[in-house]
Amino acid sequence: MTEETIAENKSFFNLFNICAGIVVVIGLYITYLRFTGGLAAVTNLSDNNPWGIWISFDLLCGVALAAGGYVTSAAVYLFGMKKYHSAVRPAVLTGFLGYSLVVLALQYDVGRPWRLPYPLVVQQGTTSVLFEVGLCVAIYLTVLFVEFSPAALEWLGLKKARNLAVKLTILLTIFGVVLSTMHQSSLGSLFLIAPSKLHPLWYSPYIPIYFFVTSIIAGLSMVIFESTLSHRFFAYKMDETHLKEANGITLGFGKAAAYVLAGYFAIKVMGISAGNNWHYLKTGYGTWYLVELIGFVALPALLYAIGVREKNLILIKWTSVLAILGIILNRFNVCLVAFNWQLPSSERYFPHWMEIGISVFIVMIGLILYRFIATRMPILYAHPDYKDAH
Amino acid sequence: MSISRRKFLGWVGAAGLSATIGKSATASTHKHFTGYPGSFAVLHDTTLCVGCRSCETACNKVNDLPSPDKPFADLSVLEKKRRTTTKAFTVVNKYNDPERPKKPVFFKKQCNHCLEPACASVCFVRAFTKTKTGAVIYDSSVCVGCRYCMVACPFEIPTYEYDQVLTPRIRKCTMCYPRVSKGQLPGCVEVCPMEALTFGKRQDLINFAKQRIQKYPDRYVDHIYGEHEMGGTSWLYISGVPFKELGMREDLGVTPAPELTAGALSSVPMIVGLWPVLLTGLYAVSKRKEKIAQTEQENAVALALDKADASPQSIISEATESQTGEES
Ligand code: SF4
Ligand code: SF4
Ligand code: SF4
Numbered sequence: 176m177t178e179e180t181i182a183e184n185k186s187f188f189n190l191f192n193i194c195a196g197i198v199v200v201i202g203l204y205i206t207y208l209r210f211t212g213g214l215a216a217v218t219n220l221s222d223n224n225p226w227g228i229w230i231s232f233d234l235l236c237g238v239a240l241a242a243g244g245y246v247t248s249a250a251v252y253l254f255g256m257k258k259y260h261s262a263v264r265p266a267v268l269t270g271f272l273g274y275s276l277v278v279l280a281l282q283y284d285v286g287r288p289w290r291l292p293y294p295l296v297v298q299q300g301t302t303s304v305l306f307e308v309g310l311c312v313a314i315y316l317t318v319l320f321v322e323f324s325p326a327a328l329e330w331l332g333l334k335k336a337r338n339l340a341v342k343l344t345i346l347l348t349i350f351g352v353v354l355s356t357m358h359q360s361s362l363g364s365l366f367l368i369a370p371s372k373l374h375p376l377w378y379s380p381y382i383p384i385y386f387f388v389t390s391i392i393a394g395l396s397m398v399i400f401e402s403t404l405s406h407r408f409f410a411y412k413m414d415e416t417h418l419k420e421a422n423g424i425t426l427g428f429g430k431a432a433a434y435v436l437a438g439y440f441a442i443k444v445m446g447i448s449a450g451n452n453w454h455y456l457k458t459g460y461g462t463w464y465l466v467e468l469i470g471f472v473a474l475p476a477l478l479y480a481i482g483v484r485e486k487n488l489i490l491i492k493w494t495s496v497l498a499i500l501g502i503i504l505n506r507f508n509v510c511l512v513a514f515n516w517q518l519p520s521s522e523r524y525f526p527h528w529m530e531i532g533i534s535v536f537i538v539m540i541g542l543i544l545y546r547f548i549a550t551r552m553p554i555l556y557a558h559p560d561y562k563d564a565h
Numbered sequence: 566m567s568i569s570r571r572k573f574l575g576w577v578g579a580a581g582l583s584a585t586i587g588k589s590a591t592a593s594t595h596k597h598f599t600g601y602p603g604s605f606a607v608l609h610d611t612t613l614c615v616g617c618r619s620c621e622t623a624c625n626k627v628n629d630l631p632s633p634d635k636p637f638a639d640l641s642v643l644e645k646k647r648r649t650t651t652k653a654f655t656v657v658n659k660y661n662d663p664e665r666p667k668k669p670v671f672f673k674k675q676c677n678h679c680l681e682p683a684c685a686s687v688c689f690v691r692a693f694t695k696t697k698t699g700a701v702i703y704d705s706s707v708c709v710g711c712r713y714c715m716v717a718c719p720f721e722i723p724t725y726e727y728d729q730v731l732t733p734r735i736r737k738c739t740m741c742y743p744r745v746s747k748g749q750l751p752g753c754v755e756v757c758p759m760e761a762l763t764f765g766k767r768q769d770l771i772n773f774a775k776q777r778i779q780k781y782p783d784r785y786v787d788h789i790y791g792e793h794e795m796g797g798t799s800w801l802y803i804s805g806v807p808f809k810e811l812g813m814r815e816d817l818g819v820t821p822a823p824e825l826t827a828g829a830l831s832s833v834p835m836i837v838g839l840w841p842v843l844l845t846g847l848y849a850v851s852k853r854k855e856k857i858a859q860t861e862q863e864n865a866v867a868l869a870l871d872k873a874d875a876s877p878q879s880i881i882s883e884a885t886e887s888q889t890g891e892e893s
Contacts, residue, residue, distance in 0.1 A: 302687075304830065
C-alpha cells in the first residue's frame with residue numbers, strides 16, 4: 176500500500192469517526208426519548224399504519240441483507256466451492272452483526288420489548304407466521320454466534336474452544352440454511368394475511384418464495400459490496416489468500432447473482448400472470464411496479480451478466496449496489512408503499528425524522544462493530560496458527 | 566332493567582344467558598370453524614340507526630374510557646369519517662345514500678368479532694381469544710406490542726396506545742364480554758333508542774335478518790354483511806344501501822383469515838424435514854467429488870513418477886503429504 180492511500184485512509188477514518196460520533200449522540204438522544212415518551216414521541220406510527228421503517232428497513236431489509244452468511248457458507252462448505260473460502264468469515268461476521276442489529280431494532284419497535292421472550296416461554300402462538308420468524312431468528316442468531324466464534328476465539332487464543340467450534344461447521348451450515356430458508360420466506364408470508372391491504376401487484380401467494388429468492392440475491396450482492404469496501408479500507412489487513420481470491424469471489428458471486436436475478440424476474444412475471452394482474456400495470460402503482468421490476472431486477476441481472484462476461488469487476492461491484500437498492504426498494508414497497516394503498520393519502524405513513532435517526536444509528540453501530548472486529552480478529556486474513564486449517 | 570324483545574332476540578333470561586356461556590377456548594386451529602354453537606352476535610340494522618351516538622356514549626362509559634375531545638352530543642363529528650381509536654372502541658359514521666341524497670345513512674363501526682379472527686391467528690403470544698360467547702377478547706398481560714394484529718385485521722379495528730411508555734395496550738371493543746358474562750347486554754345495544762342493535766344467538770339473528778330482508782325487499786339490499794365475510798363474523802349488518810357505500814369492503818371474500826397463512830405454515834415441516842437430508846447429500850457429493858479428484862491426482866502423480874523413474878519413495882511421500890495438508 177502506498178503512502179498516499181494510507182494518508183487517504185487516515186483522513187477517511189477521521190471523517191468517519193466524526194460522523195459516527197454525531198450519529199451516535201443523536202441516536203442516544205432519540206433512544207432516551209423513545210424509552211421515556213413511548214412510540215408516539217418519536218414515530219409517525221398510527222392505528223392505520225402500525226408498521227413503519229423500523230419494520231420495513233431494520234427488520235425486513237436487515238434480515239435480507241444479512242443473508243450473505245448462509246449463502247456463502249453453504250456455497251463453500253456444502254457445495255464444495257473451496258475457492259471462495261476467504262469470503263466466509265467476513266460474510267458470517269456481517270450476518271451475525273446484521274441479525275444482532277435486527278434484534279436491537281426490535282427493542283425500539285415493539286411496545287414492550289422486555290416481553291420479547293414471551294412467545295417462546297409464556298404462550299406460543301403457533302398459528303402465527305411471526306412466531307415462526309421469531310423462533311428461527313432466535314435460533315439462527317445463536318448459530319451465527321457459534322459460526323463466528325472461531326475468529327473471536329483465535330483472537331483470544333482459546334485453542335480448544337476454537338477447535339470445537341470449527342468441528343461444528345458443517346452441522347451449523349446445514350442448520351443455517353434450513354433456518355434461513357424458513358424465516359427469510361416467512362418474512363414474506365407475514366403479508367399473506369392482508370390481501371385486502373397489500374396492492375395485488377405485490378400481494379401474491381408466491382411472496383414467501385420471492386422473499387427467499389431475493390434473500391439469496393441480497394446475500395450474494397452484499398458479499399461483493401462488502402468485499403469492495405473492505406478492499407478499499409482494510410486491504411492492509413488482508414493476507415495473500417484474501418487478496419488473491421477476491422476477484423474470483425466477485426466474478427463467481429456476480430455470476431450466481433445474475434442467474435438468480437434472472438430466475439427471480441421470471442417467477443415475478445409468472446406471478447403477475449398467475450394472479451392475472453396485467454391490467455394493474457397500466458395504473459400508477461403499475462408504473463412503480465415496473466420501475467422495481469425493470470430497473471432493479473432485470474437491469475442488475477443484465478449488468479451482472481455483462482460484467483461477468485467481460486470480466487469487468489468495476490461493473491459487477493456497482494451492480495451489486497444496484498441490486499442491494501433493489502432489495503431495499505422491494506421491502507419498502509411491500510411493507511409501506513403498496514401497503515394500505517387504498518387509504519387516502521392523508522392517512523398514509525411517512526417516517527418521522529427520529530425513526531430515520533434510529534435506523535441510521537443502528538446501521539452506524541454495525542459499521543463501528545465491524546471495524547472494531549475486522550481490525551482485531553482474523554476476519555480478513557487467516558490466523559498464523561491456523562493457516563492450513565481451512 | 567327491562568330488555569325489550571328487539572334488543573335481545575331469543576329472550577333467554579339473564580340466568581340462561583350466563584348458563585349458555587361455557588369456558589373460553591381459542592380459535593386457533595386450521596380446521597374450518599363455523600363459530601361456537603349457540604354463540605352470540607349483534608345485528609346492526611342501519612336502516613333504523615339515526616346517528617345519535619348514544620352507543621358511543623355508552624361504550625365510553627362501560628369501558629371507562631377517557632372523555633372525548635368533543636362531547637358526544639356534538640353531532641358535527643359525524644361530518645368526518647372516523648375509525649376506532651384508543652379512546653373510542655366504536656364510532657358512528659355518516660354516509661350518503663346515492664339514491665336518496667337527502668337521507669344520510671349511519672353506520673356503527675367496532676370490532677366485528679370474527680368467527681376465525683385474523684388478529685388471533687397472527688398473535689405470536691395468543692393474546693386474543695375467541696370466546697364461546699362470540700366475543701374476541703384480548704389479554705394485555707402477555708402482549709408484546711408487535712402490532713401484527715393491527716396489520717392483519719381486515720376491518721382496521723385494533724388500536725394501540727402509542728403514547729404509553731411502559732404499558733401500551735391494544736384496545737378494541739370487547740363485545741362487552743364482562744357484561745355479557747354477567748347476563749347483561751352490551752352497553753351499546755342496551756342504550757340504543759332506535760333498537761337498531763339487537764343481541765342474540767348468531768343463528769337466530771341471521772334467520773331474523775333474512776326474514777326482515779324478505780319482508781321488506783324494498784328497504785334492504787339482499788345481503789347480511791358478516792354472515793360469510795372473512796369466514797363470518799359475530800357482528801352482523803343489514804342495510805338499505807350497498808355496503809361499499811358504508812365504507813365496508815365487499816372484496817374480502819369468504820376465506821377465514823387463518824387459511825391465508827396456513828399453506829405457508831404447513832410448508833415448514835417440509836423444509837425442516839427435507840432440507841437437511843438434501844443438504845447432507847449435497848455435502849456428501851461435493852466431498853466425494855473432491856476425493857475422486859484427489860485420487861485421480863494422486864494416481865497421475867504416481868504414474869508420472871513411475872514414468873520418470875526418479876527416486877520414487879521420497880517424492881511420493883512428499884506429494885501425499887502436501888495433499889493431506891490441503892485436504893484437512
Ligand atoms: S374485526 Fe379485527 S380485531 Fe375484531 S375479531 Fe376480527 S380481526 Fe380481530
Ligand atoms: S400487538 Fe400484542 S396482541 Fe397484537 S399481535 Fe402483537 S403481541 Fe399479539
Ligand atoms: S359491545 Fe361493548 S365494547 Fe363493543 S362497542 Fe358495544 S359497548 Fe363498546
